[in-house]
Amino acid sequence: MANIIEEKSFAFAIRIVNLYKHLNEAKKEFVLSKQLLRSGTSIGANVAEAEQAQSTPDFVSKMSIALKEASETKYWIRLLASTSYLTEAETVSILNDCVEIEKILVSIIKSSK
DSSP, X not given: OOOHXXXXXXXXXXXXXXXHHHHHHTSOOOSHHHHHHHHHHHHHHHHHHHTTOSSHHHHHHHHHHHHHHHHHHHHHHHHHHHTTSSOHHHHXXXXXXXXXXXXXXXHHHHHHO
């Protein structure tokens, strides 16, 4: 069976890497984009780590870290949008993906407790 959160967080990480490259190359933005890269790719890394959790509390902890990283990523996206590094279309698209991942993570955490 496919793991939806693994698939979505991995696909999101790919989008984040591509956005990071775009911000560096086209916009010459190197500081905020690095923060976005770190937090945006960390979501999937923590989800992957959770799959190898040693216990339910360990699983919930890793998923909770992934949720925190998603919240941080949302902050960087909003900041990049508010400082005109992202267009409204770019912002809406990637922000919707981030919010969807947050909702899935919240659901997983609640059902695992």
